[in-house]
Amino acid sequence: MSSSTGRVVLADALDPLVLALDVGSTASRGDVYDAAGRPVEGGRQKVAHQFRTAADGTSEIDPDQVVDEIARVVTDLTARLPEGRVAGVALDTFASSLVGVGADGRAVTPCYTYADSRCGPQVTALRRELDEARVQQRTGCRLHSSYLPARLRWLRETDPDRFAAARRWTSLGEYVWLRLLGTTAAGTSTAAWTGLLDRRTGRWDPEMLDVAGVGPDQLSEVRDPDHPLSDVDPEVGRRWPALAGARWFAPIADGFASNLGAGADDETTAALAAATSGAVRVLVPDVPEHLPPGLWCYRVDSRRSLLGGALNDVGRVITWLQGTVQLGEEDPDRLMAAAPDPATPLVLPYLSGERSTGWAASARAVLSGVSTATDGPALFRGAMEGVALSYGRIADQLRAAGGEPQRIVASGRVAQELPGWLQVVADVLGAPVEPVTIKRATLHGTALHALEVLAPEIARAPVETAPTLHPVPAHREHYRRRAAEYDQLYRAVIAQDAPA
Structure with a gap:
């Protein structure tokens, strides 16, 4: 009961x-x-x-x-x-x-x-x-x-x-x-x-x-x-x-632990984690022979590896924005649920350096397209679009490394508190995203890894999810252009500090 x-x-x-x-x-x-x-x-x-x-x-x-x-x-x-x-x-x-x-x-x-x-x-x-x-x-x-x-x-x-x-x-x-x-x-x-x-x-x-x-x-x-x-x-x-x-x-x-807790426990499911930091990860069998340059691959036990890429700044970007810019009466989730606007500033959200995919440790955030007409809500939208575009860069290399997982599940505080932003992520990735609704997916996964040893014969309760968010076809071309602009700005400003 x-x-x-x-x-x-x-x-x-x-x-x-x-x-x-x-x-x-x-x-x-x-x-x-x-x-x-x-x-x-x-x-x-x-x-x-x-x-x-x-x-x-x-x-x-x-x-x-x-x-x-x-x-x-x-x-x-x-x-x-x-x-x-x-x-x-x-x-x-x-x-x-x-x-x-x-x-x-x-x-x-x-x-x-x-x-x-x-x-x-x-x-x-x-x-x-x-x-x-x-x-x-x-x-x-x-x-x-x-x-x-x-x-x-x-x-x-x-x-x-x-x-x-x-x-x-x-x-x-x-x-x-x-x-x-x-x-x-x-x-x-x-x-x-x-x-x-x-x-x-x-x-x-x-x-x-x-x-x-x-x-x-x-x-x-x-x-x-x-x-x-x-x-x-x-x-x-x-x-x-x-x-x-x-x-x-x-x-x-x-x-x-986060992958296990979100139900991404084999190569068919990619886990998108969005908390203070973030990542896209796939649990794969054995040890992949070759790795793309933008990703990492961590051995987790004798039979599995975790392949993916990580972001230093996800929830940290929100915390910085809330303490720095004025949103007035605007609700952050409503801002993210709005249709994309070409006038939104383009932001490379590297407040504490970049990990995947460029590995520029000393990178710092870059804001482009800011004018006197740019207000706090526009900066919020641009920064969180930048975070979504960073996830997209990781997803592109994962596709190159091993094809398309059948599912993408999203967990973490940011994914649960900003569902409008998660729709932007789906639009950027061009793939459906399934929100995980259980609280503390990481704690759940930590328990599951022990239960694999202590009670391997007992079936686990299914991971609860919300309705799947599908990419909006009308937004596809906008985010393709946005990704190209992001890449151009990255190469002009950040790539000089990234490894060859």
Whole structure:
């Protein structure tokens, strides 16, 4: 039986239960799911946070603050649960994070996030030293400020004392487990997102470790989801009795979890994620032989890879717009639902650098076509059209890499709060888009990855979706021209900073 909130009541939940945890850009969250992947009544906890940012590209968060947040979420969730029903605890975090850990097991650095772009000069240096095309084919990652080779080199060169104080290097999720469980490991997807993993072997890449200045003994063991952690401190079961005997899974990257949670769990379905950052991703079998230059490919386990491209700025663009331009009485969704207007400014929405498809780490936003007649609503529309066009550039390379998925599903806060914008995305892509309506698709996916191991024989509840948004034929030519104008502006202003 389900409650009025759409959750299954605890008495009717199918065992085993999973406690899922998520550390995102704006909050730490947790929820409890049953074996069918349904949220259980009485779950869902959230502790808000924010990155510390600065004009020089700084993007950090205190890792011990996040440890405390996750501990609080676990305490609140388990207080309502009986002993013996929770079989697993799973964690995802925003990808490409880095924490230096000292000899005492405590952080000696802040957590550097995927959006920290201060290592731009080191990216440039690495591109002179290495054959970037070969690096991408081997690791699945370009040389970019989002990945760890350049970030570790930047820290070594700019703060050698802090670099030397670190005895090991972890992702944020690994650090959270180390502090709470006394042991840790890197989920395969977490390791892949570093830019230090050989995507074909699933082992740390010697060349990339060498250029980063770290050894394999300073990094965690890499584990597929079917190898949960062992040697968890017995004190954990005493602290949280409801979790006594539960299996703890190595942290995974939020992108992997998001695909699973949105129902994009094979090559027939592409997942379009739109939250603080964004991406278009397809979960494909095995390891693709060759990658297009604009995309990444992350190994997520021994049998699957995640192929796609990412945007630093999606919800971040909305936040910036709302704090910077005056919308008056205009409703943002109504602005996006209006018919396209050729007078709308053209915007390259790179507030914190570009990832896919050009990989210009130092790129910044560009506004074109602004006049004295341009008002706040027009800037809002132009910026969010620019975000949609950025998704279109990723989709074009995905089509070149592997054809057309049968479905495109869209999840995330921006997709749910701005359905008018999602129609623009469908128009830009020239393909139907199916909105996912479940809340917290990433948390849902984090639970599902554990349930693949804990309860493989139990059927999962279907992912709820809204009516499909189809491209409007009358808008097709407008967005084709807009995409060509975007490309021309990009080549004139941004491409000079992008890698060859």
